[in-house]
Amino acid sequence: xxSIAVELPSVATREEWLAARLELLRKExxxxxxxxxxxxxxxxxxxxxxxxxxxxxxxxxxxxxxxxFEGRRQLVIHHFMWIDRVxxxxxxxxxxxxxxxxxxxxxxxxxxxxxxxxxxxxxLEAFRARMGWSIPIVSSAGTDxxxxxxxxxxxxxxAMRYNFRDVSDVGGMMASYTxxxxxxxxxxxxxxxxxHTYSAYAxxxxxxxxxxxxxxxxxxGRQDGRDVMPWAxxxxxxxx
Amino acid sequence: MTTTAEPLAHRVxxxxxxPRVVSPDEWRTERxxxxxxxxxxxxxxxxxxxxxxALPAVLVRKDYAFETATxxxxxxxxFEGRRQLIVYHFMFHRETGEGCSGCSHLxxxxxxxxxxxxxxxxxxxxxxxxxxxIEPFKRRMGWLVxxHSSWGSDxxxxxxxxxxxSVAPLEYNYRTGPALExxxxxxxFAxxxxxxxxxxxxxxxxxHTYSTYARGPEPMLAxxxxxxxxxxxxxxxxxGMPNLGIPLxxxxxxxx
Numbered sequence: 001x002x003s004i005a006v007e008l009p010s011v012a013t014r015e016e017w018l019a020a021r022l023e024l025l026r027k028e029x030x031x032x033x034x035x036x037x038x039x040x041x042x043x044x045x046x047x048x049x050x051x052x053x054x055x056x057x058x059x060x061x062x063x064x065x066x067x068x069f070e071g072r073r074q075l076v077i078h079h080f081m082w083i084d085r086v087x088x089x090x091x092x093x094x095x096x097x098x099x100x101x102x103x104x105x106x107x108x109x110x111x112x113x114x115x116x117x118x119x120x121x122x123x124l125e126a127f128r129a130r131m132g133w134s135i136p137i138v139s140s141a142g143t144d145x146x147x148x149x150x151x152x153x154x155x156x157x158x159a160m161r162y163n164f165r166d167v168s169d170v171g172g173m174m175a176s177y178t179x180x181x182x183x184x185x186x187x188x189x190x191x192x193x194x195x196h197t198y199s200a201y202a203x204x205x206x207x208x209x210x211x212x213x214x215x216x217x218x219x220x221g222r223q224d225g226r227d228v229m230p231w232a233x234x235x236x237x238x239x240x
Numbered sequence: 241m242t243t244t245a246e247p248l249a250h251r252v253x254x255x256x257x258x259p260r261v262v263s264p265d266e267w268r269t270e271r272x273x274x275x276x277x278x279x280x281x282x283x284x285x286x287x288x289x290x291x292x293x294a295l296p297a298v299l300v301r302k303d304y305a306f307e308t309a310t311x312x313x314x315x316x317x318x319f320e321g322r323r324q325l326i327v328y329h330f331m332f333h334r335e336t337g338e339g340c341s342g343c344s345h346l347x348x349x350x351x352x353x354x355x356x357x358x359x360x361x362x363x364x365x366x367x368x369x370x371x372x373x374i375e376p377f378k379r380r381m382g383w384l385v386x387x388h389s390s391w392g393s394d395x396x397x398x399x400x401x402x403x404x405x406s407v408a409p410l411e412y413n414y415r416t417g418p419a420l421e422x423x424x425x426x427x428x429f430a431x432x433x434x435x436x437x438x439x440x441x442x443x444x445x446x447x448h449t450y451s452t453y454a455r456g457p458e459p460m461l462a463x464x465x466x467x468x469x470x471x472x473x474x475x476x477x478x479x480g481m482p483n484l485g486i487p488l489x490x491x492x493x494x495x496x
Contacts, residue, residue: 008442009449012296020295021450022414027291031284032455038281039468040480041274046262047471073256074470098352102382104491105345105463109475109484113466164272186470190258196267197259197471203282204275208466211355213459214363216289218324219297219440219449223359235354 009219047188047195052148057121057139065187065194068138074111075187075194078208079151080137081180082119089117089127089137091232092182096209098235100135114138118146118180131235149199151183163201184208256482259471297440297447302398307371307389315395315439315446318388324361325439328457329401330387331432332367338377339367341488343434347383348491349462364388368396368432381491399451401435413453423454436460 012020056063069075080097081090089097097115106113113135117124121139128137146152150161155178160167162181167174184205186198206212215222224231262270306313319325330347331340339347347365356363364386367374371389378387396402400411405428409416412433415423436457438450458464467474477483486494 008440009293009295009297009447011299011447014298017296017298017448018414024288024291024295025414027288028452028456031281031288032458034281034284035468036479038274038277039473041277042469043259043471043473043481045259045270045274045471046267047259048264048267049261074472076466076470095351095355098355099349099462101350101462102348102491104494105348105488106466108486108489108494109463109467109470110472111467111470164268164275184469188258188471195259195261198271198469200278200469204278206282207459207468208462210349210460210462210465211351213461213465214326214351214356215359215361216285216292216459217326217436217438217450217452218359218361219293219295219438220324220360221289221293231358232355233358235352238354238358 042198045197047197050187050194050196052144054140054143054145056116056143056145057141059121059125059136063138066189066192068112068114068116069187069189069194070112072107072110072112073189074109075114075189076111077114077116077185077187078205079146079149079180079183079185080115080117081151081182082117082123084179087123088234089119089124089131090180090182091234091237092209094131094234095211095232096205097131097133097135097137099208099210100133103135116140116145118152146180149183149185149196151201152180153178163204256472292450295449297449300439300446300448302394304390304393304395306366306393306395307391308386309371309375313388316441316444318362318364318386319439319441319446320362320386322357322360322362323441324359325441326356326361326363327399327437327439328363328365328460329396329399329433329435329437330365330367331401331434332369332374332377333432334369334373337373338490339374339381340432340434341490344381344490345463345488346434346457346460347381347385349460350383350385351462353385362386366390366395368402396432399435399437400453401433402431403433404430406430413456 054065080093083090115137117137118140120141124137124139140146147157153160182205183199183201188195188197304315330343366388368390370391374387374389390396397407403410410420412420421427435451435453440447440449464474473481475482475484
């Protein structure tokens with residue numbers, strides 16, 4: 001475990017603490033209301049019909065996008081990043097899979113959660129077995145899925161766009177990056193028709209990783225300084 | 241006539257209004273407008289997190305006694321040697337022998353603990369019920385997070401998650417008196433409520449840094465974060481979201 005030198009909070013009386021806490025509570029409630037307002041705006045977004053017939057590889061054979069709904073009306077896909085250099089799943093995405101608990105509540109809300117990755121199903125299955133995950137990871141290998149939803153950058157596969165921007169406009173490392181990037185996409189099913197309702201990228205995917213939700217309540221916080229998650233490791237690598 | 245019972249999750253909701261269908265370009269324009277607002281919220285969250293880390297702390301002077309699966313313990317023992325302790329105040333209903341369904345939903349959202357532990361942080365549940373009553377329910381639900389009993393101690397009253405005016409004046413979510421009643425809590429309420437309290441260990445000293453109640457713990461609920469990005473939302477019928485008619489249940493009770 002990396003021990004981080006931290007400044008401890010100042011010790012106060014209960015009254016002093018309470019005054020500070022109440023001031024923060026007021027702002028927390030504002031943020032809750034803003035979150036509700038944005039969720040309401042999100043529900044009012046229009047949607048786009050998915051015309052491409054994507055074919056995914058799964059542990060139980062080939063599936064279409066509509067099959068991934070498993071009969072439910074809504075499908076949330078986390079685009080699981082594969083790191084070619086080390087030939088394993090991305091630690092941040094793996095941490096997200098580690099937050100998946102009992103899906104009964106999500107499913108009761110007519111919603112299926114799926115992870116989709118560009119790696120071949122054989123590699124995904126081996127990695128899943130190593131990590132002990134019960135939720136499947138579906139392979140989009142050989143399809144345009146990752147490129148169409150702008151989570152894999154490859155100049156030979158079309159427009160280089162991430163988080164709704166051309167990467168040439170973003171500049172820096174992004175301008176020459178090739179490979180996967182984090183994202184989430186949401187789909188709605190109307191009989192056999194599938195519609196794309198929402199995608200988010202970069203820090204837009206943070207609320208789903210409730211590791212942050214827990215750590216954000218603590219005095220040491222995420223302990224990541226200016227970088228996002230430099231500490232995230234695969235859960236079997238913390239003691240390495 | 242025979243009917244086939246359809247699994248709850250597969251029920252069709254024909255009356256749900258669907259979003260309008262547009263071209264990719266139109267969608268993108270609307271999505272970009274929302275993105276700007278989403279970035280505002282991300283920044284607001286960052287500022288709140290900074291302010292939370294800057295809160296002062298209060299020294300815990302009382303020596304609370306807990307009952308754990310490995311025997312009696314003090315508050316400092318619950319840290320398991322780590323620097324930070326997050327206590328989820330889990331409402332346990334002794335009359336039914338079950339935890340509350342909302343708290344159980346949270347328990348179903350607890351991540352693999354390796355990531356929290358690697359950040360020097362221990363997560364535990366604490367309930368004001370004898371451990372012998374908690375453990376069968378924990379086994380039934382298949383949860384792994386440590387779950388301790390504060391039965392017989394002042395812990396729940398001091399952190400305002402058990403209310404009983406014969407013990408202490410009623411307070412919840414930092415509200416008392418008329419403000420508390422205005423929040424919808426019945427007058428003279430007695431019983432369990434939920435919350436999160438965070439503690440920091442400095443050598444042998446324990447500091448209380450933070451507590452949150454009511455909707456405060458929501459960022460821990462990944463289920464809601466996933467649903468909040470869908471067109472039906474949480475399906476709970478408020479704030480313009482459709483009502484899917486499925487109140488929160490224990491995870492083994494949805495198909496009942």
